[in-house]
Amino acid sequence: MNSGKTILIFIGLSAALLFLFVADILTGPVNISPGKILSLLWGNHTGDPALGTIVLDFRLPKALTAILAGAALSVSGLQMQAVFRNPLAGPYVLGISAGAGLGAALVILGFGSFFSLQQVSTLGSWLQIIAAWAGSGLVLMLIVIVSLKVRDIMTILILGILFGSAASAIVNILQYFSQQTMLKAFVIWSMGSLGSLSLRQLHILLPCILFGLIMALLLVKQLNAMLLGETYAKSMGMNIRLSRTLIFISTSILAGSITAFCGPIGFIGIAVPHVVRLMFNTSNHRILMPGTILTGAIVLLTGDIISSLPGNDIIIPINSVTSLLGIPVVVWLVAKNRRLSTVN
Amino acid sequence: MFEEKINIRDLAVGYNRDSKITSQLLSQLNLSCKKGEITGLIGRNGTGKSTLLKTMAGLLPPLSGEILINNQSLVSYDRKALARLVGFVSTEVPAVPSLKVIELVSLGRYPYTDWTGRLTQSDRDIIHQSVKQAGIENIADKSVSEISDGERQRAMIARALAQDTDILILDEPTAFLDLPNRFEILRLLNHLASEKEKTIIFSTHDLGIALHEADTIWLLHNKNIVTGAPEDLILNKEFIRLFEDSTLDFDDDKGEIRPKRFYVLKSGLKAEGQIRFWTAHALERLGIEIVNEDEDVNISVEVLNGKTVWNLVDKKNRLLAHSVYELCLFLKSIINQKV
Numbered sequence A: 001m002n003s004g005k006t007i008l009i010f011i012g013l014s015a016a017l018l019f020l021f022v023a024d025i026l027t028g029p030v031n032i033s034p035g036k037i038l039s040l041l042w043g044n045h046t047g048d049p050a051l052g053t054i055v056l057d058f059r060l061p062k063a064l065t066a067i068l069a070g071a072a073l074s075v076s077g078l079q080m081q082a083v084f085r086n087p088l089a090g091p092y093v094l095g096i097s098a099g100a101g102l103g104a105a106l107v108i109l110g111f112g113s114f115f116s117l118q119q120v121s122t123l124g125s126w127l128q129i130i131a132a133w134a135g136s137g138l139v140l141m142l143i144v145i146v147s148l149k150v151r152d153i154m155t156i157l158i159l160g161i162l163f164g165s166a167a168s169a170i171v172n173i174l175q176y177f178s179q180q181t182m183l184k185a186f187v188i189w190s191m192g193s194l195g196s197l198s199l200r201q202l203h204i205l206l207p208c209i210l211f212g213l214i215m216a217l218l219l220v221k222q223l224n225a226m227l228l229g230e231t232y233a234k235s236m237g238m239n240i241r242l243s244r245t246l247i248f249i250s251t252s253i254l255a256g257s258i259t260a261f262c263g264p265i266g267f268i269g270i271a272v273p274h275v276v277r278l279m280f281n282t283s284n285h286r287i288l289m290p291g292t293i294l295t296g297a298i299v300l301l302t303g304d305i306i307s308s309l310p311g312n313d314i315i316i317p318i319n320s321v322t323s324l325l326g327i328p329v330v331v332w333l334v335a336k337n338r339r340l341s342t343v344n
Numbered sequence B: 001m002f003e004e005k006i007n008i009r010d011l012a013v014g015y016n017r018d019s020k021i022t023s024q025l026l027s028q029l030n031l032s033c034k035k036g037e038i039t040g041l042i043g044r045n046g047t048g049k050s051t052l053l054k055t056m057a058g059l060l061p062p063l064s065g066e067i068l069i070n071n072q073s074l075v076s077y078d079r080k081a082l083a084r085l086v087g088f089v090s091t092e093v094p095a096v097p098s099l100k101v102i103e104l105v106s107l108g109r110y111p112y113t114d115w116t117g118r119l120t121q122s123d124r125d126i127i128h129q130s131v132k133q134a135g136i137e138n139i140a141d142k143s144v145s146e147i148s149d150g151e152r153q154r155a156m157i158a159r160a161l162a163q164d165t166d167i168l169i170l171d172e173p174t175a176f177l178d179l180p181n182r183f184e185i186l187r188l189l190n191h192l193a194s195e196k197e198k199t200i201i202f203s204t205h206d207l208g209i210a211l212h213e214a215d216t217i218w219l220l221h222n223k224n225i226v227t228g229a230p231e232d233l234i235l236n237k238e239f240i241r242l243f244e245d246s247t248l249d250f251d252d253d254k255g256e257i258r259p260k261r262f263y264v265l266k267s268g269l270k271a272e273g274q275i276r277f278w279t280a281h282a283l284e285r286l287g288i289e290i291v292n293e294d295e296d297v298n299i300s301v302e303v304l305n306g307k308t309v310w311n312l313v314d315k316k317n318r319l320l321a322h323s324v325y326e327l328c329l330f331l332k333s334i335i336n337q338k339v
Helices: A003-026 A034-041 A049-083 A096-115 A122-149 A153-177 A180-190 A199-218 A220-226 A230-235 A240-262 A268-280 A285-307 A318-336 B049-056 B079-083 B101-109 B121-133 B149-162 B179-195 B207-213 B230-235 B238-242 B273-286 B324-338
Strands: B004-016 B022-034 B038-043 B064-069 B086-089 B167-170 B199-204 B216-221 B224-228 B248-251 B256-259 B265-270 B288-291 B297-304 B307-313 B318-321
Touching: A003 A034, A003 A049, A003 A268, A003 A285, A034 A049, A049 A199, A049 A220, A049 A240, A049 A268, A049 A285, A096 A122, A096 A153, A096 A180, A096 A240, A122 A153, A122 A199, A122 A240, A153 A180, A199 A220, A199 A240, A199 A285, A220 A230, A220 A240, A220 A285, A230 A240, A230 B086, A268 A285, A268 A318, A285 A318, B004 B049, B004 B199, B022 B049, B022 B064, B022 B199, B022 B216, B022 B224, B038 B049, B038 B179, B038 B207, B049 B086, B049 B167, B049 B199, B086 B149, B101 B121, B101 B149, B121 B149, B121 B179, B149 B167, B149 B179, B167 B179, B179 B199, B179 B207, B199 B207, B207 B230, B207 B256, B216 B230, B216 B238, B224 B230, B230 B238, B238 B248, B265 B273, B265 B324, B273 B288, B273 B297, B273 B324, B297 B324, B307 B324, B318 B324
Parallel strands: B038 B199, B038 B216, B086 B167, B167 B199, B265 B288, B265 B297
Antiparallel strands: B004 B022, B004 B064, B216 B224, B248 B256, B297 B307, B307 B318
């Protein structure tokens, strides 16, 4: 592909992102005229204060969260696919999201009572996000340890699913023993939502995701070298252990942070990188990485718009929307690559 | 000229599985490679060829002893410096669907580019040169998954060339390739050694190719390595030893491997030149020993009305064969009667 076409796609993606961002703010259960919203966004706060609250405190953070979550989950999927050299890898499939969920659940259900209303507590939010990082990091470490012994990619994927199920099982036990108020908060969390973040939580989420994404951008050269497998990467002078650790830290921060605040959001991580590969027709992460950030944000903004389409206060859980969008892509992938077995 | 690039002293190689268990495959190796020389490492499967090559490429730590590259110990080089000195091509086939050949070759610039991996003009020039040297310009824009095995091997070699190293180590570069491709790859390596003064070490179990194209052979047998020009090793009867415990034999006159024969019949053969050679070739296959004095069975070749015919005479019959195939059919029936 020539560079002119690549630039054209990037311009198209950026335009689509901007358009969908505005469209996401325009849509919602309450009907507000576009003109009013634009003037509110422009800083004109005269008029109905309730409308201002809806737009500025609810829709704007939700749209920003959609962008952050879409980019973060897709990038972590891209990283996992490169490290495990497996087209079916992703934070959800490998159980990384479930690990993060376990960490978050421990905080929401276990320690939640200490921080009364965790929604308003900054400390509680930080605890929740750090616990999610630890949970996702733990699952990643388990997968790495197993992948040292087992080379077969399908086995590793199945083990990832098992680790994820184990984490979910522990969460179920926790639910059984927890107080009702905490349980309700947890059930809402577990359905996955982009709209439940307070501005305070967004203030925590934004720097974390930016940090994770910048780290990912700094690691594109390593991801490229990993395409050929560890032997080649090492023979070209790469420090495998360091690079892999850095990539895992980035993935844990990205997938962990989003899962901590938005709950599990599936299949974005697997599907988006493939769509981007198809679009740009390349395996070069210097192009794939920014492409994945943009496309991930676009896909989740679209998902968010779809989730509020029914109107009348009904919102479909975002996890259902992304699953229904992502699973066809995964099915297509499996059908296309019948020979997915071992790569090493 | 004759500058020593690689010096191996008392090297032991193997895998360090745990701190307790080490599986040592080869030990007390003392070897060297000169600049611009192409060395073929030959040995049976599972004798440690790959392990030795990986150790020489710095991918595995030596169990003991040392490897000197340009008179400096390999382990003392930092990663980047070593990657600019030694290139490695393994048997691994990268299964990256949307990776283009040119992108694959560009990956070889890894030790030279900055942290972003951006290619400078001089990087691009070297990538272009490498593609040209490996003879894969016509497939540069194709995806790695669309090209043939031979082309993929060339692409992997081009990637190693883009790494711009003095030393090139290749593990089984001709595995999975058909005969013309095998010779093409070796000719490419030979060219790189003689024209670009690269020091090349490759492993193979394809004896014929190694004998034709290598300057030096490292013959790995019974945990020991014998070195020399291929011709030296033939003259010193080293190759025959390689097949002692197998069903194969090495023909010192022709420089080729053949199955060990147990003769079931003796025959005289009166023929000249090419016809004699190929008739003997067929007799050999049937387990017939060719002897000089007249035996129970005799074959003589003559030209009858411009056509070659084989006269087969034994105690009972006198048969006329019009092709080697017919001759073989007659001989088989004679052998069957004997048995």
